[in-house]
Amino acid sequence: GNSVTQMEGPVTLSEEAFLTINCTYTATGYPSLFWYVQYPGEGLQLLLKATKADDKGSNKGFEATYRKETTSFHLEKGSVQVSDSAVYFCALSDRGANSKLTFGKGITLSVRP
Amino acid sequence: DAGITQSPRHKVTETGTPVTLRCHQTENHRYMYWYRQDPGHGLRLIHYSYGVKDTDKGEVSDGYSVSRSKTEDFLLTLESATSSQTSVYFCAISDQVGGANEQFFGPGTRLTVL
Numbered sequence: 289g290n291s292v293t294q295m296e297g298p299v300t301l302s303e304e305a306f307l308t309i310n311c312t313y314t315a316t317g318y319p320s321l322f323w324y325v326q327y328p329g330e331g332l333q334l335l336l337k338a339t340k341a342d343d344k345g346s347n348k349g350f351e352a353t354y355r356k357e358t359t360s361f362h363l364e365k366g367s368v369q370v371s372d373s374a375v376y377f378c379a380l381s382d383r384g385a386n387s388k389l390t391f392g393k394g395i396t397l398s399v400r401p
Numbered sequence: 402d403a404g405i406t407q408s409p410r411h412k413v414t415e416t417g418t419p420v421t422l423r424c425h426q427t428e429n430h431r432y433m434y435w436y437r438q439d440p441g442h443g444l445r446l447i448h449y450s451y452g453v454k455d456t457d458k459g460e461v462s463d464g465y466s467v468s469r470s471k472t473e474d475f476l477l478t479l480e481s482a483t484s485s486q487t488s489v490y491f492c493a494i495s496d497q498v499g500g501a502n503e504q505f506f507g508p509g510t511r512l513t514v515l
Contacts, residue, residue, distance in 0.1 A: 331508045334503060337503060381503075387497065389446075
């Protein structure tokens with residue numbers, strides 16, 4: 289079955305530091321890949337997505353590239369802000385009718401001023 | 402923001418009582434989902450619906466039932482709540498256009514079973 293593995297957390301960074309959050313996946317076929325963000329007390333919001341190999345998703349300074357050869361979708365940001373403090377989830381969706389999302393366990397990011 | 406509301410937003414109940422959570426959407430999306438979020442587990446799918454009166458089980462469906470009599474509403478029922486069902490419950494919707502299952506989430510319901 290499908291699975292998503294995220295690096296262990298939590299992660300604490302100083303403001304303006306570089307961020308990498310690792311995500312690898314196992315899936316049959318060609319899944320779509322997503323990063324969701326959850327701010328304290330809120331639901332999940334889609335941060336970015338990629339639907340085929342070598343696609344780069346980007347939003348709010350975050351980027352992730354769909355790497356089929358390494359089955360990875362690592363999230364990066366060049367300079368984090370305090371407002372980026374949140375929980376980040378990597379997820380994949382297989383294709384076809386009635387497809388479902390499979391989530392990683394999430395990682396908490398805290399950014400210090 | 403996608404038009405998804407959940408009610409109630411918070412609920413405290415006692416073991417053995419029935420509980421119904423409601424998800425309402427104004428986007429006319431075909432697919433609706435119920436998840437639970439627990440520390441160390443991420444989000445786990447409870448049930449989902451792919452149309453009015455069409456539902457199926459997710460990975461943690463035991464102890465839960467769902468109903469969807471209208472496109473806009475998806476109800477999650479705990480027939481007899483247990484302490485292990487204390488969690489935060491999220492509803493999500495999707496139209497699965499283009500084969501990518503991009504889901505939009507509601508604000509969540511925090512349920513405590515004493």
